[in-house]
Amino acid sequence: MSLTPAWGQEFPDADELLANVRLRQSQQQIDLQGQLRQEEKIVPFHLVQNGPVIRYIFNDPDETLQLRIGEKDSRLVEINRSGSEKITRLNEPVRGTAITYEDLALKFLYWPNARVIGADFIRTRNCWKVQLRAPDHDPQYGSILLWVDKESGALMRMEGYDSAGKLIKRFEVVSAQKIEDRWYLKQMRVEKKDPQSGRVTARTYLEIKK
Numbered sequence: 001m002s003l004t005p006a007w008g009q010e011f012p013d014a015d016e017l018l019a020n021v022r023l024r025q026s027q028q029q030i031d032l033q034g035q036l037r038q039e040e041k042i043v044p045f046h047l048v049q050n051g052p053v054i055r056y057i058f059n060d061p062d063e064t065l066q067l068r069i070g071e072k073d074s075r076l077v078e079i080n081r082s083g084s085e086k087i088t089r090l091n092e093p094v095r096g097t098a099i100t101y102e103d104l105a106l107k108f109l110y111w112p113n114a115r116v117i118g119a120d121f122i123r124t125r126n127c128w129k130v131q132l133r134a135p136d137h138d139p140q141y142g143s144i145l146l147w148v149d150k151e152s153g154a155l156m157r158m159e160g161y162d163s164a165g166k167l168i169k170r171f172e173v174v175s176a177q178k179i180e181d182r183w184y185l186k187q188m189r190v191e192k193k194d195p196q197s198g199r200v201t202a203r204t205y206l207e208i209k210k
Contacts, residue, residue, distance in 0.1 A: 166195030
């Protein structure tokens with residue numbers, strides 16, 4: 001990974017850093033149960049990943065979302081009896097939670113013109129801090145800040161801002177778990193915020209069980 005000196009320390013190339021994050025995301029083998037929890041609402045799902053293909057399988061009503069992580073783009077589709085259908089409602093919430101279809105699609109990992117702007121600690125993990133500018137057509141965010149674990153390449157925190165630079169969404173890894181000698185997400189907190197007051201308007205937990 002090439003390094004560029006800045007502010008007295010050497011920063012990695014942002015595009016290479018994001019490519020490494022995408023590679024890490026696409027190498028897992030998972031077959032686990034999970035849930036989305038928001039106040040009294042609990043939405044169970046089955047999470048299956050075979051390399052770059054991730055499936056979120058919901059019931060009541062049935063809904064299967066498939067994400068394919070490619071080298072240059074990701075593709076989120078809904079799997080149904082007739083095949084697959086591309087999801088166009090990216091800015092809509094998944095099952096009434098603070099998580100949108102766009103968030104699941106990880107499109108921000110492919111945005112151009114990323115910059116590493118510093119380093120920070122998130123829950124004792126030493127992370128690179130990356131700034132991303134959204135493409136003009138993005139329906140939800142104007143920019144995003146990412147915190148990427150220096151050692152593992154895992155995403156530890158994501159903050160989404162509107163076009164006026166106001167914070168509207170924060171994702172943060174709360175805990176991880178070790179399964180067969182590999183570390184996986186255990187709990188992530190997702191907070192939707194009012195851009196004017198900064199008040200949390202919705203809080204969803206994404207939880208993965210062994």
